[in-house]
Amino acid sequence: MNIISMIPARYQASRFPAKLMQDLGGKPVILRTYEAAVGTKLFSKVYVVTDSRAIHDLIKANGGQVIMSKEEHQSGSDRIAEAVTDLEVDVVVNVQGDEPFIDRESLTKVIQVFHEDAGQEIDLASLMTPITDWDEISNPNTVKVIVDNNNFALYFSRSPIPYPRNKELNTPYFKHKGIYAFRKRALLDFKKLPMLTLEATEKIEAIRFLEYGKKIKMVETNVTGVEIDTPEDLERARKEWK
Structure with a gap:
């Protein structure tokens, strides 16, 4: 099975423009992420896919x-779908450019989904990690996910889901980590499907699959890092890097 990684790298992020070019321990964030993906040694190739000449030249x-x-x-996902069209690959792992703390253990788990799927019934897998801090659960920059009994995603939201009307149940909450693993055909299908209302409202691309009735297999990991969405996240990442 030929498995590659692609790192979409948009320069003008809405919440934190040029965040991927910010310094993290002496190197730009996007370069740290690229090096982390390569360092896992899980992929036949790792690509950065970008709209920015500055990012292109850096890599x-x-x-x-x-x-x-x-x-x-x-x-x-639209960005890497364009890039992967003419490549001979089986599975494409989309690693977000603002995730310099990606790790081999978590990526191995999400890739294992496809090795165990002999019937090739699963088109897409992704990662989730437990969260308990209510500030993080309430933070719209933290995407939450709820799953069924087989760990297939039911919905993603920037709001707290499920709503804790009965707080005595101690319902677990999960943060969606921005790593997706696609079969190539599913990724190309994704690009052809128009964005619908829920995805446009939440600004969460995984919702597009759910709106079209497709299944997303979620894999739990306890490995945490810092996803850099805001300047405050960058400061946390710098402290973590040290």
């Missing part, structure tokens, strides 16, 4: 594989 100058987007894209 190239450091010996990395990088692809310039030809079109404008609404989501990272």
Whole structure:
């Protein structure tokens, strides 16, 4: 099975423009993320896919594989779908450019889903991690996910889900980590499907699959890091890096 990683890297992030070029321990965030993905040794190739000449030149100058987007894209998955069209691959792992703390253990778990899926019935897998801090649960920058008994996603939201009307139940909450593993055909299907209302409202690309009736297998991991969505996240990441 040929498994590659693609890291979508949009320069003008809405909440924190140019965040991927911010310094993290002496190197830009996007370069740290690229090096972390390569360092797992799980992929035949790792690419950064970007709309930015500055990011392109940075990765190239450091010996990395990088692809310039030809079109404008609404989501990272749309961006890598364009890039993967003519590549001979089976599974594409979408690692977000603002996740420099990605780890081999978590990625191995999400890739294992496809090794165990002999019937090739699962098109998409992703990661979730337990969260208990109510400030994080309430934070709209933290995407939450709820799952069924077989760990297939029921819904993703920036709001707290489920709503804790009965607080005595101690219902677990899960944060969605921005890592997706697609079969190539599912990724190409994703690009063809128009964005619908729920995805547009929440600004969460995984919702597009749910709106079209597709299943997302969620894999639990206890490995945590810092996803850099805001300047405050960047400061936390710098402290963590030290």
